[in-house]
Every structure is written in C-alpha cells, then in structure tokens.
Amino acid sequence: MGAPKQKWTSEEEEALRRGVLKHGAGKWRTIQKDPEFSPVLSSRSNIDLKDKWRNLSFSASGLGSRDKIRVPRIKVPSSSPSPSPQLLLLPAPDNVVEASAPEDIAKSPEDDKTHIPKFAMILEALAELKEPNGSDVTTIYNFIEQRHEVQPNFRRLLCAKLRRLIGAKKVEKIEKSYKLTDAYAKKMLAPMKDPSQKKDPAKPSKASKNLGLFAAASPALDAAQAAAMKVADAEAKAHIANEHMMEAERIFKMAEETESLLTLATELYDRCSRGEVLTVLQAAHREF
DNA sequence: GTAGGGTTACGT
DNA sequence: ACGTAACCCTAC
Structure with missing residues (x-):
C-alpha cells in the first residue's frame, strides 16, 4: 500500500539548495511555488522540503567527527557564473569534506574500549x-x-x-x-x-x-x-x-586546521589580488 | 505554514 | 546492530 519511498534526485536537491539561496531556509512554501523550482519540486510538499533540508543539514554538519561549522562549498552552476558573496554567509548544508583529510593522528577510528552499544x-x-x-x-x-x-x-x-x-x-x-x-x-x-x-x-510470557x-x-x-x-x-x-581527552584532542586539532586554513585563505587572497589565476586543487595542494 | 518530535523503510 | 533518508503527526 505505502508508497515505496521517493528518493530525492540530485535535480530536486539542487533545486532545493537554490531555492533556499533565493528565498531563505524556512520559506518552504514559497520555494515550492516558485516557478523556477516548481517544475522540479512538483511532487514535493513544503514539509518535504523542510525535512530534506533538515537531513542535508545533519549530514553536512559532520557529526561525530570534526567541524561543527558548515562550510558551504562554492558550486558555480557553470552556466551562470555569478558567485555572490552571500554564498559564504549562508548556512547552506552542502557536501563538505572534499579532499585533503590528513589523518596524521595515531588514533584508530573504532575504539572498542569506549564503545558502548x-x-x-x-x-x-x-x-x-x-x-x-x-x-x-x-x-x-x-x-x-x-x-x-x-x-x-x-x-x-x-x-x-x-x-x-x-x-x-x-x-x-x-x-x-x-x-x-x-x-x-x-x-x-x-x-x-x-x-x-x-x-x-x-518470549510468550505476557506482561500481566x-x-x-x-x-x-x-x-x-x-x-x-x-x-x-x-x-x-x-x-x-x-x-x-x-x-x-578525545574532545580536547579534537579541539586542538581543529584549532590547528583552522589556523592553516586561515593561512591558506590569506595566501589565496593575496595571490588572487595580484591577478594570479588559481584553481582550488592547486590551493588545496599548496602548488602555487 | 513551519518546526520539531516521532515512525518507518532501507542500506550497510 | 546501526545509521540515515523519507515520511507522519502535532503543537504553535
């Protein structure tokens, strides 16, 4: 009887992201009715949008490991290259993580001693x-x-x-x-x-x-x-x-990462302002 | 209409 | 056994 779960397509997801960029999170009905997105999101209700956004937010916030901060990935739609600076301020959930995850710490991911089912x-x-x-x-x-x-x-x-x-x-x-x-x-x-x-x-034993x-x-x-x-x-x-102890360790590592990121950003900005053209990949590997 | 708790289906 | 995505229910 039940509908067998309608998985979100990447088109729908993208429409939702753009909708949130345009109208803001919380304006689900507005997004859903926006002629720009309604063709794609026709089979989704406003609460579907809300729920999906919640799921995206959860998965993007890297639970259990690092960064509580959501780092919006700048994704230029290739057709309209207009990366507004707002992108950096929006709490848009996105597929973060990317490359460059140097696990230089000698800590095994699964710690059996502390794992309690x-x-x-x-x-x-x-x-x-x-x-x-x-x-x-x-x-x-x-x-x-x-x-x-x-x-x-x-x-x-x-x-x-x-x-x-x-x-x-x-x-x-x-x-x-x-x-x-x-x-x-x-x-x-x-x-x-x-x-x-x-x-x-x-156990047939009834709870009587x-x-x-x-x-x-x-x-x-x-x-x-x-x-x-x-x-x-x-x-x-x-x-x-x-x-x-693990938390302290994690925070310390996070601080280190943040600092190196800041350095990287500063360098990037410096180079770009001098007119150099850099790719994100180059930046990530410090190949400039 | 929205937010958030709760439930169910599914993949690993 | 566990986590998550999609869906449902309800208070505001």
Missing part, C-alpha cells in the same frame, strides 16, 4: 530509572545524555532503538512510556547460577504480572542491582574521562 545504554537507563509505569523518551534521553556522551541526533535514534527492543521483547511500551519487560528485567538481574540461559527471543517487579525487589535483587550499578557507573566514568 546503544541498546546497552538504553537498557541500562531503563533498568536504573526503574519507573513502574515506564519512562518516556525524554526521561530516557536525559538519563543517557548525562551518563554518556551522545551524538546530537541521538534523540532521533532513540525512538528507533526502542522499537527494536520492543520487537526483541526486551522492552514494552505503555502509553508513551517504555519499560523493561518482566522477562527481560528478570534476566538482567538474575545471578549467573543458571548457566543455561534460554535465549529464546520469542509485571507490576511491582521493582517495588517488591528482594534484598538479593537489590544487591545485584547495586553491584550492577557500581560497575556501570565506573564504566561510565572511565568512558567520560576518555571522551574528554
């Missing part, structure tokens, strides 16, 4: 929040955000993750809130006296008697829980400390 974070949050009627997304998000460094779009991911956990019968949804299922909560808190843990993902699971927790459960919390806490602290 998203699912684990969510389960940990639910286990420790232990709200009888479940916790809503915001509560869960806040909890995780305090404990772990999360990416800016984590909130968005959280919903998808929770759904998967529901599918895996580890979490159940009550109204707008989420909580661990009876079966899974027990499994988490159970001591390892049972080596033959059943991994049956299809899960009320008061935590309220009626036995001393043994409390102890196990406290121990688990201590471990989790220590891990979280180590994780945070590591994150801070």
Whole structure:
C-alpha cells in the first residue's frame, strides 16, 4: 500500500539548495511555488522540503567527527557564473569534506574500549530509572545524555532503538512510556547460577504480572542491582574521562586546521589580488 | 505554514 | 546492530 519511498534526485536537491539561496531556509512554501523550482519540486510538499533540508543539514554538519561549522562549498552552476558573496554567509548544508583529510593522528577510528552499544545504554537507563509505569523518551534521553556522551541526533535514534527492543521483547511500551519487560528485567538481574540461559527471543510470557517487579525487589535483587550499578557507573566514568581527552584532542586539532586554513585563505587572497589565476586543487595542494 | 518530535523503510 | 533518508503527526 505505502508508497515505496521517493528518493530525492540530485535535480530536486539542487533545486532545493537554490531555492533556499533565493528565498531563505524556512520559506518552504514559497520555494515550492516558485516557478523556477516548481517544475522540479512538483511532487514535493513544503514539509518535504523542510525535512530534506533538515537531513542535508545533519549530514553536512559532520557529526561525530570534526567541524561543527558548515562550510558551504562554492558550486558555480557553470552556466551562470555569478558567485555572490552571500554564498559564504549562508548556512547552506552542502557536501563538505572534499579532499585533503590528513589523518596524521595515531588514533584508530573504532575504539572498542569506549564503545558502548546503544541498546546497552538504553537498557541500562531503563533498568536504573526503574519507573513502574515506564519512562518516556525524554526521561530516557536525559538519563543517557548525562551518563554518556551522545551524538546530537541521538534523540532521533532513540525512538528507533526502542522499537527494536520492543520487537526483541526486551522492552514494552505503555502509553508513551517504555519499560523493561518482566522477562527481560528478570534476566538482567538474575545471578549467573543458571548457566543455561534460554535465549529464546520469542518470549510468550505476557506482561500481566509485571507490576511491582521493582517495588517488591528482594534484598538479593537489590544487591545485584547495586553491584550492577557500581560497575556501570565506573564504566561510565572511565568512558567520560576518555571522551574528554578525545574532545580536547579534537579541539586542538581543529584549532590547528583552522589556523592553516586561515593561512591558506590569506595566501589565496593575496595571490588572487595580484591577478594570479588559481584553481582550488592547486590551493588545496599548496602548488602555487 | 513551519518546526520539531516521532515512525518507518532501507542500506550497510 | 546501526545509521540515515523519507515520511507522519502535532503543537504553535
């Protein structure tokens, strides 16, 4: 029944970019109705434009790695060479990055020691929040955000993750809130006296008697829980400390990059003002 | 009409 | 398991 997702074509994307350049971000209806773009964007609604722009903004802001600053790439449409200076001021999302990414730092991209699966974070949050009627997304998000460094779009991911956990019968949804299922909560808190843990993902155990699971927790459960919390806490602290070091490192590197960019820009400007013709490639490789 | 949270489909 | 693009829902 559903429409199989209408992927944006590069023409549509380009029209959107130009539309934003012309009318500004937020004027989605105006852009959509503009005769210059309406032929291309006819099958897109104003909110489609908005959503697409949001996606572009996200992917252009280089989450997780460097530059929070969006660097608009100057793309001359080849037919009309009119690169207005506004281009440099517009917060237009664009395919940044380009070439020249000297990874001279001896840091492996995947750091297994500090990698905590998203699912684990969510389960940990639910286990420790232990709200009888479940916790809503915001509560869960806040909890995780305090404990772990999360990416800016984590909130968005959280919903998808929770759904998967529901599918895996580890979490159940009550109204707008989420909580661990009876079966899974027990499994988490159970001591390892049972080596033959059943991994049956299809737990038919209905959530009929899960009320008061935590309220009626036995001393043994409390102890196990406290121990688990201590471990989790220590891990979280180590994780945070590591994150801070990495962040400092990242900022330092960013400062270096910014400085060299500034130098490059100054040189470029100097040369251009003397009438020299340079290509971006030359500039990037300092071949001038 | 727009912004932003939420959901679903899909690719890796 | 995870991230993301496209789509949906709702408050303002």
